[in-house]
Amino acid sequence: xxxxxxxxxxxxxxxxxxxxxxxxxxxxxxxxxxxxxxxxxxxxxxxxxxxxxxxxxxxxxxxxxxxxxxxxxxxxxxxxxxxxxxxxxxxxxxxxxxxxxxxxxxxxxxxxxxxxxxxxxxxxxxxxxxxxxxxxxxxxxxxxxxxxxxxxxxxxxxxxxxxxxxxxxxxxxxxxxxxxxxxxxxxxxxxxxxxxxxxxxxxxxxxxxxxxxxxxxxxxxxxxxxxxxxxxxxxxxxxxxxxxxxxxxxxxxxxxxxxxxxxxxxxxxxxxxxxxxxxxxxxxxxxxxxxxxxxxxxxxxxxxxxxxxxxxxxxxxxxxxxxxxxxxxxxxxxxxxxxxxxxxxxxxxxxxxxxxxxxxxxxxxxxxxxxx
Amino acid sequence: xxxxxxxxxxxxxxxxxxxxxxxxxxxxxxxxxxxxxxxxxxxxxxxxxxxxxxxxxxxxxxxxxxxxxxxxxxxxxxxxxxxxxxxxxxxxxxxxxxxxxxxxxxxxxxxxxxxxxxxxxxxxxxxxxxxxxxxxxxxxxxxxxxxxxxxxxxxxxxxxxxxxxxxxxxxxxxxxxxxxxxxxxxxxxxxxxxxxxxxxxxxxxxxxxxxxxxxxxxxxxxxxxxxxxxxxxxxxxxxxxxxxxxxxxxxxxxxxxxxxxxxxxxxxxxxxxxxxxxxxxxxxxxxxxxxxxxxxxxxxxxxxxxxxxxxxxxxxxxxxxxxxxxxxxxxxxxxxxxxxxxxxxxxxxxxxxxxxxxxxxxxxxxxxxxxxxxxxxxxxxxxxxxxxxxxxxxxxxxxxxxxxxxxxxxxxxxxxxxxxxxxxxxxxxxxxxxxxxxxxxxxxxxxxxxxxxxxxxxxxxxxxxxxxxxxxxxxxxxxxxxxxxxxxxxxxxxxxxxxxxxxxxxxxxxxxxxxxxxxxxxxxxxxxxxxxxxxxxxxxxxxxxxxxxxxxxxxxxxxxxxxxxxxxxxxxxxxxxxxxxxxxxxxxxxxxxxxxxxxxxxxxxxxx
Numbered sequence: 018x019x020x021x022x023x024x025x026x027x028x029x030x031x032x033x034x035x036x037x038x039x040x041x042x043x044x045x046x047x048x049x050x051x052x053x054x055x056x057x058x059x060x061x062x063x064x065x066x067x068x069x070x071x072x073x074x075x076x077x078x079x080x081x082x083x084x085x086x087x088x089x090x091x092x093x094x095x096x097x098x099x100x101x102x103x104x105x106x107x108x109x110x111x112x113x114x115x116x117x118x119x120x121x122x123x124x125x126x127x128x129x130x131x132x133x134x135x136x137x138x139x140x141x142x143x144x145x146x147x148x149x150x151x152x153x154x155x156x157x158x159x160x161x162x163x164x165x166x167x168x169x170x171x172x173x174x175x176x177x178x179x180x181x182x183x184x185x186x187x188x189x190x191x192x193x194x195x196x197x198x199x200x201x202x203x204x205x206x207x208x209x210x211x212x213x214x215x216x217x218x219x220x221x222x223x224x225x226x227x228x229x230x231x232x233x234x235x236x237x238x239x240x241x242x243x244x245x246x247x248x249x250x251x252x253x254x255x256x257x258x259x260x261x262x263x264x265x266x267x268x269x270x271x272x273x274x275x276x277x278x279x280x281x282x283x284x285x286x287x288x289x290x291x292x293x294x295x296x297x298x299x300x301x302x303x304x305x306x307x308x309x310x311x312x313x314x315x316x317x318x319x320x321x322x323x324x325x326x327x328x329x330x331x332x333x334x335x336x337x338x339x340x341x342x343x344x345x346x347x348x349x350x351x352x353x354x355x356x357x358x359x360x361x362x363x364x365x366x367x368x369x370x371x372x373x374x375x376x377x378x379x380x381x382x383x384x385x386x387x388x389x
Numbered sequence: 390x391x392x393x394x395x396x397x398x399x400x401x402x403x404x405x406x407x408x409x410x411x412x413x414x415x416x417x418x419x420x421x422x423x424x425x426x427x428x429x430x431x432x433x434x435x436x437x438x439x440x441x442x443x444x445x446x447x448x449x450x451x452x453x454x455x456x457x458x459x460x461x462x463x464x465x466x467x468x469x470x471x472x473x474x475x476x477x478x479x480x481x482x483x484x485x486x487x488x489x490x491x492x493x494x495x496x497x498x499x500x501x502x503x504x505x506x507x508x509x510x511x512x513x514x515x516x517x518x519x520x521x522x523x524x525x526x527x528x529x530x531x532x533x534x535x536x537x538x539x540x541x542x543x544x545x546x547x548x549x550x551x552x553x554x555x556x557x558x559x560x561x562x563x564x565x566x567x568x569x570x571x572x573x574x575x576x577x578x579x580x581x582x583x584x585x586x587x588x589x590x591x592x593x594x595x596x597x598x599x600x601x602x603x604x605x606x607x608x609x610x611x612x613x614x615x616x617x618x619x620x621x622x623x624x625x626x627x628x629x630x631x632x633x634x635x636x637x638x639x640x641x642x643x644x645x646x647x648x649x650x651x652x653x654x655x656x657x658x659x660x661x662x663x664x665x666x667x668x669x670x671x672x673x674x675x676x677x678x679x680x681x682x683x684x685x686x687x688x689x690x691x692x693x694x695x696x697x698x699x700x701x702x703x704x705x706x707x708x709x710x711x712x713x714x715x716x717x718x719x720x721x722x723x724x725x726x727x728x729x730x731x732x733x734x735x736x737x738x739x740x741x742x743x744x745x746x747x748x749x750x751x752x753x754x755x756x757x758x759x760x761x762x763x764x765x766x767x768x769x770x771x772x773x774x775x776x777x778x779x780x781x782x783x784x785x786x787x788x789x790x791x792x793x794x795x796x797x798x799x800x801x802x803x804x805x806x807x808x809x810x811x812x813x814x815x816x817x818x819x820x821x822x823x824x825x826x827x828x829x830x831x832x833x834x835x836x837x838x839x840x841x842x843x844x845x846x847x848x849x850x851x852x853x854x855x856x857x858x859x860x861x862x863x864x865x866x867x868x869x870x871x872x873x874x875x876x877x878x879x880x881x882x883x884x885x886x887x888x889x890x891x892x893x894x895x896x897x898x899x900x901x902x903x904x905x906x907x908x909x910x911x912x913x914x915x916x917x918x919x920x921x922x923x924x925x926x927x928x929x930x931x932x933x934x935x936x937x938x939x940x941x942x943x944x945x946x947x948x949x950x951x952x953x954x955x956x957x958x959x960x961x962x963x964x965x966x967x968x969x970x971x972x973x974x975x976x977x978x979x980x981x982x983x984x985x986x987x988x989x990x991x992x993x994x995x996x997x
Contacts, residue, residue: 259415259418271423277419348403
C-alpha cells in the first residue's frame, strides 16, 4: 500500500522530486507573491518601478530557494558551525563599522559589491545551529543542552538587539526557541521559561532605546499623541476599519492613495490590502498563509531525520510569527516593531532569507528518501 | 498547529472587529482625514458715486506669505528674503514678528502685502532657495479718491479680535477684510456678500488634490452713493489748508451730495495695515485728520439757527411777523444787570423778524428765546433734528446736544438759568450740532417742513434707496404755512439786501438763494491739544459757519459748512456759494433746454 502510493507519486511528481522542488508550496508562494505585487502597485502610488524592482528580487529569491533546495540536509548540517561563526563575526563587524539607516546600524557594506544585513542571515542560521546541536543529543534535551542552546542563541540575539533591531532579535530568538520546543520540552519547563521571560520584561524595558519605549507606550495608548508617534497606528487602523467587508476597491483606498498611511509599501502594506479589499481580501490572505503553513508543517513532519524535522518546523513557525506579528501590529493588537509582512512587503533581504528558508524546507522534504 | 489556528483566529477576530463592528467609526475617520472644506470668500461689492464713477474697487495685489513649518531654517530664509526684496535690514524684525503671528501649524503667515512686479520676479527666480515661501494673489480694496472721500467711505482693514466678536464667523471664513468706518462699515453686510464653499480632497500633507463639491460665493452688492464726486472734490479743494466740514443735501430726495471733512487722510494706507509711525503721525496731528468733522464734529450752530428761532417764535405765538424789538446793542433780562450783547456793539435800532434774520440781530433773538423759554425752544428744535441723529445710513453720526432743563439736570445736576436760554437762542451755550445736522435742518427748512432722512446710498445693487424711510420724523406743519415764505424772504435778504450779512454773494448770482451766516465763539481749547503760542491765537478764533439752500422756490441743494477758527463768516459764505454754483449752474442750463419755466435764470446764465 505504502509502496504503491510512493510509486505513483514518484511517477507523477518525478520531475519535481528530481529538482527538489515542492509544487504545492511553490504554487502557494507564487499566488501569495503575485497578489502581493498587485497590492504593492497600488500602495506604491501606481509606480511600475517599485513593482519591477520587487519582481526582480522575487526572481532572485526563487532562484535562491531553488539552489538551496539542492543542498542535502546533511551538507547544511556540516556547514552550520562555520556559517554561524561567520555571521557572528559579521554582526560584531556591523557593530564596529556598519553603516546607518534610520538611526540604527544594521547594514554591512562592501562598497560597490554588496550591502546586506547579517542579522537577516541569522534568521536561518540560528534554528540550524540549534537543530544541528540538539539532533546530536538525546531528546528531550537536558539542562546542559538547554544551557548550550541559550548560549548559542544569546550571543547573536544580544548583538542584533544592540544594533538596535528589536524586531529581528525577537524573531531570531523565537526561531531558536521553536527548535527547542519542537525538540520536546516539557510543559513545566515551558511554563518556567515563560515566567522567566515575564520577569525579564522590566530588564528589557530598561535597555530599550527611547524610540522603542515610545512605540510600546504608543501601542498602549495611540490617542495620546495622534500626530506624532500614534499617527502610524491610528492611520493604519483607520485604513483597515474603513475598508469594511468588501473594501474600497483596488487603488481606491483613500488612506493609502492620499498618503495618510505611513510606510504603506513596506511594513504597513497589509493596511492597504485591508482598506482596498476589505475583510474578504484579508481572509483570503490569511487563508493563503494558513495553507502555506499547513503545507510547511506537513513537509516538516515528513523530514528524514531529527535535524531536518526540527529545522523545518522552526522555519515554518518563524514564518508564521512574521505573519502574526506584522498583522497584529498593523491592526493595533501588538506594538509597532519593524517586522515586514513576509513575501508581500517591499524589500529585498527579508524575501531572500524567507525563500532560502523555504528552499531548506523543500530540501529536507525532498531528500527524505536518500537519507533514510 | 492548534496554536497556529488559535493565533490566526485572534487575527481574524481583530479584523472582524475593525472592519465590521467598528467600520462606521473608521469610515468617518478616513473621510474626515481626506476631505477638507475650504471657504471661498466673496468679492466685495464696489462703490460708485451718483454718476457711476468708481470710488472703491478691488485690485489684484500680491502678498508674500510663509509657512513656518516648511521653511528649513526660518531665520536664514527671512534674511534671504530681505536681501532678495531689497528691503532695509530693520524689516527682518518686522518679518520675524509677523512670521510668528499665527499659531496654527501649516497656516501661511502674511509677511508683506502689495509686492511690486520686480519683487515678484526676483522671488520667482529665487524660489528654490525659499522653501515655505509663496506669493499669493489677493483682491485688495483700493480707493481712487481716497483723501477727499476718506470720511464718506471710511475704509476696510484686517479683521481684528473685536471685529470677530460681532461678525458671523462662518460667513467670514476666508475673508480677511471688514469695513471699519463710514459707508464701508455701515453697508458691511451688503458689500460683503455670502461665502461659498468647496470640498476638496487633500493628501496627508494638506495639499488639495481635487475638488469634490462647490458652492460658489455670492459677490457683495455694488453700492451707488448719492455723493457727487465732483462736488465732493470741489468741497475738499475749497477747504484744503483749513479744518472744516461741508455737508450738501438734495432736499427733494434726502441724498447727501457731498460730505467733506478736512483734513482727510489716505484710506488706502489702512487697507494693508498702516505702519505705526504713520499712524502715530496721523493721530498726533493737531488738525485731527482722522476726525470726521462732518458727522462727529459738534459745534455751536450759532446764528444759523435764527431762521428756526423765528419759526419757533411764530409757531408758539410769542412773536408775529410784524413784532419789532428795539436793539440798543444789548439785551437785559428783567431784574438782571448783565448785558447780553448784540454782535454789533451799537445796535441795529428797531428790528422786525425779517430784518433780524437779514442782519443777524442777536437782541431780537434773545427776546424771542426769553419769551419762548428753554422748554418750548428745545422741543421745537428737536423737530428740526437738533439733538437727534436722524440720518439713515451715516456711520458714526452724532446727535449733538439740544439742551433743556432735564438735560442740564441730568448732565450737571444743576437747575437751568434764564440767561442760558438767551445763549441758546443765538445757537450758542450748550447747544451743539454737527454739520450734518445743520445741513439736515436747512434741508427741512428748504422743504417747508417735509422730512426726508438724509442718506448716502442711492442704490444697493439694483434696488433704489428711496423714501419713505422707516422712523422718519414727522413733517413740521406750521399753523400758518406762509411763515415759511417769510423766513425764506429773510434768508434771501441775507444775500440780496445791502445790509445782508452775506451780501458779497449777490454778485453774478444766477439763481435765488437763501442763506444764513454764523460765527461760533470758541471758549476753550480741546483737552488734548498742545499749548503753542502762535497756534493758540489761531485756535481761539471764532468758527465760521454758513447754511444755504437754492433755488428758493425749487430747492435742489441745501448746504451747511463750518470752518474751524475761520474768523468771521466772510470766509464761509463764498465757499458755500461756489458749492451751490457747481451743483446748480450745469443743472439749470440743462433744465432750461427742457423746461422754459426757468428762462429767467437761463438768461442770466447766457448773459454771463
